[in-house]
Amino acid sequence: MTNLLGLPLAEALRRLGEQGIAPEILRTAGRREAADGTERVIRISEDGRRLTVARFPDTVRMERISGEDREA
Numbered sequence: 001m002t003n004l005l006g007l008p009l010a011e012a013l014r015r016l017g018e019q020g021i022a023p024e025i026l027r028t029a030g031r032r033e034a035a036d037g038t039e040r041v042i043r044i045s046e047d048g049r050r051l052t053v054a055r056f057p058d059t060v061r062m063e064r065i066s067g068e069d070r071e072a
Contacts, residue, residue, distance in 0.1 A: 012041045036055075037055045040055075
């Protein structure tokens, strides 16, 4: 089941559906949750019946920090 980690939720649900599994979805967020973006699988129960997802931005923002460009 670890092959689902990082996948968009819709793709993970499609793959599990092909195996006859309809998982429970648990949502979590960090302090700076992306207002928009894609929900991705970050944890899977051993039997694949519970997925934990978090929303990640679809693009990476660049910030200028002390004269250098760094990913934010």
